[in-house]
Amino acid sequence: xxxxxxxxxxxxxxxxxxxxxxxxxxxxxxxxxxxxxxxxxxxxxxxxxxxxxxxxxxxxxxxxxxxxxxxxxxxxxxxxxxxxxxxxxxxxxxxxxxxxxxxxxxxxxxxxxxxxxxxxxxxxxxxxxxxxxxxxxxxxxxxxxxxxxxxxxxxxxxxxxxxxxxxxxxxxxxxxxxxxxxxxxxxxxxxxxxxxxxxxxxxxxxxxxxxxxxxxxxxxxxxxxxxxxxxxxxxxxxxxxxxxxxxxxxxxxxxxxxxxxxxxxxxxxxxxxxxxxx
Amino acid sequence: xxxxxxxxxxxxxxxxxxxxxxxxxxxxxxxxxxxxxxxxxxxxxxxxxxxxxxxxxxxxxxxxxxxxxxxxxxxxxxxxxxxxxxxxxxxxxxxxxxxxxxxxxxxxxxxxxxxxxxxxxxxxxxxxxxxxxxxxxxxxxxxxxxxxxxxxxxxxxxxxxxxxxxxxxxxxxxxxxxxxxxxxxxxxxxxxxxxxxxxxxxxxxxxxxxxxxxxxxxxxxxxxxxxxxxxxxxxxxxxxxxxxxxxxxxxxxxxxxxxxxxxxxxxxxxxxxxxxxxxxxxxxxxxxxxxxxxxxxxxxxxxxxxxxxxxx
Ligand SMILES: Nc1ncnc2c1ncn2[C@@H]1O[C@H](COP(=O)(O)OP(=O)(O)O)[C@@H](O)[C@H]1O
Ligand SMILES: [Mg+2]
Numbered sequence: 167x168x169x170x171x172x173x174x175x176x177x178x179x180x181x182x183x184x185x186x187x188x189x190x191x192x193x194x195x196x197x198x199x200x201x202x203x204x205x206x207x208x209x210x211x212x213x214x215x216x217x218x219x220x221x222x223x224x225x226x227x228x229x230x231x232x233x234x235x236x237x238x239x240x241x242x243x244x245x246x247x248x249x250x251x252x253x254x255x256x257x258x259x260x261x262x263x264x265x266x267x268x269x270x271x272x273x274x275x276x277x278x279x280x281x282x283x284x285x286x287x288x289x290x291x292x293x294x295x296x297x298x299x300x301x302x303x304x305x306x307x308x309x310x311x312x313x314x315x316x317x318x319x320x321x322x323x324x325x326x327x328x329x330x331x332x333x334x335x336x337x338x339x340x341x342x343x344x345x346x347x348x349x350x351x352x353x354x355x356x357x358x359x360x361x362x363x364x365x366x367x368x369x370x371x372x373x374x375x376x377x378x379x380x381x382x383x384x385x386x387x388x389x390x391x392x393x394x395x396x397x398x399x400x401x402x403x404x405x406x407x408x409x410x411x412x413x414x415x416x417x418x419x420x421x422x423x424x425x426x427x428x429x430x431x432x433x434x435x436x437x438x439x440x441x442x443x444x
Numbered sequence: 445x446x447x448x449x450x451x452x453x454x455x456x457x458x459x460x461x462x463x464x465x466x467x468x469x470x471x472x473x474x475x476x477x478x479x480x481x482x483x484x485x486x487x488x489x490x491x492x493x494x495x496x497x498x499x500x501x502x503x504x505x506x507x508x509x510x511x512x513x514x515x516x517x518x519x520x521x522x523x524x525x526x527x528x529x530x531x532x533x534x535x536x537x538x539x540x541x542x543x544x545x546x547x548x549x550x551x552x553x554x555x556x557x558x559x560x561x562x563x564x565x566x567x568x569x570x571x572x573x574x575x576x577x578x579x580x581x582x583x584x585x586x587x588x589x590x591x592x593x594x595x596x597x598x599x600x601x602x603x604x605x606x607x608x609x610x611x612x613x614x615x616x617x618x619x620x621x622x623x624x625x626x627x628x629x630x631x632x633x634x635x636x637x638x639x640x641x642x643x644x645x646x647x648x649x650x651x652x653x654x655x656x657x658x659x660x661x662x663x664x665x666x667x668x669x670x671x672x673x674x675x676x677x678x679x680x681x682x683x684x685x686x687x688x689x690x691x692x693x694x695x696x697x698x699x700x701x702x703x704x705x706x707x708x709x710x711x712x713x714x715x716x717x718x719x720x721x722x723x724x725x726x727x728x729x730x731x732x733x734x735x736x737x738x739x740x741x742x743x744x745x746x747x748x749x750x751x752x753x754x755x756x
Contacts, residue, residue, distance in 0.1 A: 259532075264593075
């Protein structure tokens with residue numbers, strides 16, 4: 167395989183660091199989520215959940231810890247959902263002609279965009295982790311350096327495979343759309359159900375059955391499962407629910423995300439191979 | 445003549461009900477500058493887009509640099525450079541970054557790429573702008589950068605779609621100089637334009653295109669000669685008799701009174717006709733006060749073939 171995707175990657179990262187406002191907001195935004203939403207909700211949720219009896223053997227965790235994992239997942243969702251936007255501007259401003267007329271295979275556009283989206287998500291996730299730990303989030307409790315390194319790797323692996331799926335979905339939409347406004351509209355429409363019908367900020371276990379079924383179709387649910395497993399542990403108690411993740415649960419969550427990414431890849435590849443820029 | 449670098453036969457392209465290109469055939473020998481001259485909407489950009497693999501070949505056959513555009517698009521892409529009609533530069537990158545990106549897109553090895561970038565920046569005289577963002581360049585500089593980018597990969601053919609559209613006169617001359625220089629170094633050039641003077645001053649051969657059809661082809665000289673319309677303006681001591689006298693010459697197509705004196709439309713070369721014309725007047729004892737021979741312009745050629753001016 168050639169290395170043309172690195173050119174796409176390099177340009178996208180160059181633009182990312184060049185636009186200071188964009189860079190700044192993408193780094194500070196997740197931290198603000200943690201600081202305001204987290205701290206505000208923690209006091210009320212913790213008061214409520216202190217009423218629920220903790221079952222034998224389960225470890226109760228503060229809400230801030232519970233939601234920190236969710237904020238990592240949500241931030242990844244929003245960043246990657248808009249990760250294809252650049253392609254729309256490239257298309258509208260004619261910049262994509264240079265790439266389409268070059269001998270670089272079109273799949274490399276997708277590889278390059280995926281790689282830069284993953285990089286940005288990694289940076290954000292690591293910032294949230296570090297900032298969360300600073301605020302007193304109880305991640306990696308009782309783990310040594312090697313176990314922490316392993317857990318972080320696990321988290322990043324989940325983030326990466328989730329990011330690929332949504333970056334490619336975003337790219338497909340970008341190549342199909344004709345204006346930034348319409349893309350914005352589609353994204354907003356898409357992000358709301360993904361956001362609410364998930365276990366990111368509250369337990370989906372207390373949803374009515376049809377919503378629970380919807381949660382099972384939401385890739386965000388699987389990302390959250392992966393992050394919580396690696397950051398908090400396989401067995402904890404939060405918001406009146408006892409969470410137990412087996413290794414099989416986590417592995418199948420990963421497979422579900424990988425499947426989603428594969429489907430999105432074939433969709434995006436088909437779309438870009440048929441794209442005509444005039 | 446060397447083997448053709450571009451061979452097009454029976455090419456047609458339509459957008460839904462609009463016929464943009466309507467069955468054109470032409471070929472361009474290696475090392476030439478070939479121009480498509482025609483008004484807006486004639487089908488020039490569509491032709492370039494098909495030749496550069498951006499649009500599919502709908503009908504006809506196209507070979508560029510020895511490769512079939514429909515069968516071997518990747519080989520074609522490797523062999524060509526393109527300067528598009530609209531600006532296609534990322535305004536948030538620097539001059540150097542634009543070229544670095546392009547070289548990487550074409551998998552140029554690092555050493556060669558870096559050397560070539562320096563060479564290209566020198567060629568288009570943007571040394572002082574190397575690390576300046578594109579959005580801070582003038583229109584002429586951007587065009588020069590696009591030409592540099594098109595040449596980065598040493599293409600066999602450089603496609604230029606209206607290369608001086610919207611440039612000031614000085615920048616135009618500048619761009620023309622680069623085009624000539626690049627061509628002297630061996631690159632075949634295919635350019636489109638709706639400027640007569642551009643086609644006239646740059647091209648080895650010109651095809652005039654209108655409504656998707658090629659209506660005339662040849663060197664600038666051949667096209668003008670084909671018109672057979674050199675005009676000799678004369679002021680004489682006796683214009684009425686002189687006009688009557690010249691009307692009988694076989695080379696003379698038409699005689700019309702002018703503001704002062706009269707003008708004679710000549711079939712063929714006007715300068716070559718001058719001696720017999722003057723001879724005839726002298727023989728009749730008519731004195732000649734002033735003579736002027738005007739060659740037709742490509743404007744006249746366009747009007748002749750289409751019945752209208754190119755603007756519009
Ligand atoms: N993408 C397109 N969709 C529909 N019509 C088009 C498209 N591109 C060009 N055309 C039409 O095709 C004709 C030729 O256009 P074009 O090749 O751009 O001409 P030129 O470059 O000579 O100005 C015009 O009538 C134009 O409106
Ligand atoms: Mg055009």
